[in-house]
Amino acid sequence: MNRQQPSSWHQICQEQDNIVSLTPHHLELVPERVLDNKLRPNEVLQHTQEQLLWYRQLYEQLPSIYFVLDSSGIVLSVNRFGADLLGFTPSELINKPVFDLFASCDRTSLADALISLFKMPATAPTSNWEFRLDCRQSKIKWVKVVAKILPGNEQNPLILLVCEDITDRKRSEDAYQESEERFQNMANTTPVMLWMSGCDGLCNFFNQFxxxxxxxxxxxxxxxxxxxxxxxxxxxKCLQTYYSALNTRTKFQIEYRLRRADGEYRWILDTGTPRFIPSGEFAGYIGCSIDITERKTVEAALKSSQEAAKAQIDEMDRLNRLKDEFLSTVSHELRTPLTNMKMAIQMLGIALGLEQSLLVENPKLKTPDSKASRYFQILNNECDREINLINNFLDLQKLDIDSKPLVLETVIIRESLMRIVELFKARNRNCRSNLQIHVTPNLPPLVCDPFSLERIIMELLTNAAKFSPADQEIIITAQLKSQNIEFQVINTGVEIPELERDRIFDKFYRIPSNDPWKQGGTGLGLALIQKLTRYLGGTIEVESNSNLTCFTVLLPLRGE
Structure with missing residues (x-):
C-alpha cells in the first residue's frame, strides 16, 4: 500500500454508504478478506462493517497515542484519544512530520531510532525510547516511545509508533535527582565528615570532607x-559498637582515633543515625564524624589539673590536720602552766593582802608596798590576757572544724541584754564611756545559743570601750527586721579607716595606731565573733563615718 492508493477501508466505505455512514481518517489496517465483500451476501457484509466500526472506535479511544508513519516519519494515521492528548485534532496531524511534535534536542535521536528499526530483523524485540515533547497545548512533556515495523508492506513499510505518557514519572525522577544533587552538594560542602551505609551495614557514601x-x-x-x-x-571496639547498633537498628555514638592524610591520628566523635524508608523498612545508617582532638586534649589537661588540685587539696587537708593537732596540743600545754600561774598569782595576792576580789570592788585601795601592788597588777592582767588568747584561739579552732556544739535555747532579748551589760560593767569598772540600751518593745523571743550571743555582744562592747575616748557614748540596740533580730553596738568619737574595714575581721590583725591607751589585744576578738555569728546562721557588718562606728549583727529568729 502507498499513500496514493486508496485504502481498503476507503473502498469499502465508498461502496457501502447505504449500509453505514463513516468518516474514517486513514486507517489502512483491514483484514484481506474484506476485499471480497462484493462476493459476500449483504448480511455478511453488514456484520463485517459492524466489526470494523467496533475496531475503529476501539482504536480511536485507546488510552495512549498511536501513530502510523511512513518510512520518512510522516503521520498517516493517529487515534483520536492521542490527538486530543497532544492538543490537536487528527486532521491537524495527518500528513505532518511526527518529529515536529518532539523537542528540537530530541528530533535527531528520534530519527536515528526510527532508521535503526529498518536494520533490525523482523524477529527483533520491540524497541522503546524516552523523548521530550514540544506541544504547547499539551500537558504531556515526556513520552515513552515504542516503535515497530508493520509486517506485510516490504515495498512501502509502515511504522507503528506508540507513545505513553511518562511525564509524572520523569518529574518524580527529576525531583529525586535534584534532591540527590542537593544532598551531594550539601554533603560535600559541609565542614564535617559524613558517611552512609546500606541495610547490610556496608558503607556506600563518604563526602568530600x-x-x-x-x-x-x-x-x-x-x-x-x-x-x-x-x-x-x-x-x-569500633566494629563491636557499630554492628551491635546495626543488629538493633538503633542510634550509636563512639569515639575513636582516625588516621589523617598526614599520618597523624586524630580523635573522632562518630554518631550514626538509622534511616528508614516511608514503608518503615530499615535502609541503613547516616553518620556524622567530628574531629574532637582539641577537646580531648583539653579534657586530658583538665583531668590532670584536677588530679593535681585534688592531690594539693589532700596535702593541704593533711597539713591542716597536723596544724590543728599541733595547735591544740600547744594550746593545752600552754593552758596548764597558765592555770598554775593564775593560781600562784592569786596566792601571791593573798600573801600581799591584795586578793583579786578586793581589787575589783575597791580599785583605789592602796597597799604599803605600792611597787609590789603595781607589779602584781601587771602580772595578773598579762596572765588574764594570755588565758583569754588561748581560750579564743581554741574556740576559733573548734569553729573552723565545726566541732563547737550549739545549745539552742529561747532567749528573751531585753532580759539577756540587761544581764550582759551588767556583767560587762562588773568586769570593766574603769570603763569611761556612757552605756545605753535601746530595745524595741514586744520583741519576739530569739532561739539561739545564749553563750555564743553573750560572747558576741560582750566582745563588741569590750572593743567599743577599748577604743572610745572618755565620756563618749556606747549604744546597744535591738529591733525586728523581717524574720531576723538586728543587734547594733554603736560607739561615738572614733572611726575605722576605710582601707582597714575589710581586714578588721582577719585573725591577729590590729589596726595600726588605733590604740591610744595602749591596752593591747590578741587580734582574735573580731575574727571570733564573725565566726560565731556565721555559726548561728547570721551576718555581721561594720559602718564607720561621721565620727561614729556601728557593728550590726543580724540573727534569724529561729536558729536552724
Whole structure:
C-alpha cells in the first residue's frame, strides 16, 4: 500500500454508504478478506462493517497515542484519544512530520531510532525510547516511545509508533535527582565528615570532607575499607559498637582515633543515625564524624589539673590536720602552766593582802608596798590576757572544724541584754564611756545559743570601750527586721579607716595606731565573733563615718 492508493477501508466505505455512514481518517489496517465483500451476501457484509466500526472506535479511544508513519516519519494515521492528548485534532496531524511534535534536542535521536528499526530483523524485540515533547497545548512533556515495523508492506513499510505518557514519572525522577544533587552538594560542602551505609551495614557514601581528611579514594573506603584508617587499638571496639547498633537498628555514638592524610591520628566523635524508608523498612545508617582532638586534649589537661588540685587539696587537708593537732596540743600545754600561774598569782595576792576580789570592788585601795601592788597588777592582767588568747584561739579552732556544739535555747532579748551589760560593767569598772540600751518593745523571743550571743555582744562592747575616748557614748540596740533580730553596738568619737574595714575581721590583725591607751589585744576578738555569728546562721557588718562606728549583727529568729 502507498499513500496514493486508496485504502481498503476507503473502498469499502465508498461502496457501502447505504449500509453505514463513516468518516474514517486513514486507517489502512483491514483484514484481506474484506476485499471480497462484493462476493459476500449483504448480511455478511453488514456484520463485517459492524466489526470494523467496533475496531475503529476501539482504536480511536485507546488510552495512549498511536501513530502510523511512513518510512520518512510522516503521520498517516493517529487515534483520536492521542490527538486530543497532544492538543490537536487528527486532521491537524495527518500528513505532518511526527518529529515536529518532539523537542528540537530530541528530533535527531528520534530519527536515528526510527532508521535503526529498518536494520533490525523482523524477529527483533520491540524497541522503546524516552523523548521530550514540544506541544504547547499539551500537558504531556515526556513520552515513552515504542516503535515497530508493520509486517506485510516490504515495498512501502509502515511504522507503528506508540507513545505513553511518562511525564509524572520523569518529574518524580527529576525531583529525586535534584534532591540527590542537593544532598551531594550539601554533603560535600559541609565542614564535617559524613558517611552512609546500606541495610547490610556496608558503607556506600563518604563526602568530600572525609576523603580530604583521610587522603583516600571512595573505592578504598567503601564497604568496611574505612576501618583500615582506624587506630589498631580502637578497631575492635569500633566494629563491636557499630554492628551491635546495626543488629538493633538503633542510634550509636563512639569515639575513636582516625588516621589523617598526614599520618597523624586524630580523635573522632562518630554518631550514626538509622534511616528508614516511608514503608518503615530499615535502609541503613547516616553518620556524622567530628574531629574532637582539641577537646580531648583539653579534657586530658583538665583531668590532670584536677588530679593535681585534688592531690594539693589532700596535702593541704593533711597539713591542716597536723596544724590543728599541733595547735591544740600547744594550746593545752600552754593552758596548764597558765592555770598554775593564775593560781600562784592569786596566792601571791593573798600573801600581799591584795586578793583579786578586793581589787575589783575597791580599785583605789592602796597597799604599803605600792611597787609590789603595781607589779602584781601587771602580772595578773598579762596572765588574764594570755588565758583569754588561748581560750579564743581554741574556740576559733573548734569553729573552723565545726566541732563547737550549739545549745539552742529561747532567749528573751531585753532580759539577756540587761544581764550582759551588767556583767560587762562588773568586769570593766574603769570603763569611761556612757552605756545605753535601746530595745524595741514586744520583741519576739530569739532561739539561739545564749553563750555564743553573750560572747558576741560582750566582745563588741569590750572593743567599743577599748577604743572610745572618755565620756563618749556606747549604744546597744535591738529591733525586728523581717524574720531576723538586728543587734547594733554603736560607739561615738572614733572611726575605722576605710582601707582597714575589710581586714578588721582577719585573725591577729590590729589596726595600726588605733590604740591610744595602749591596752593591747590578741587580734582574735573580731575574727571570733564573725565566726560565731556565721555559726548561728547570721551576718555581721561594720559602718564607720561621721565620727561614729556601728557593728550590726543580724540573727534569724529561729536558729536552724
Amino acid at each position: 572525609w576523603m580530604q581528611f583521610t587522603g583516600r579514594t571512595i573505592e578504598q573506603e567503601k564497604g568496611i575499607g574505612w576501618i583500615d584508617s582506624v587506630y589498631p587499638d580502637d578497631k575492635l
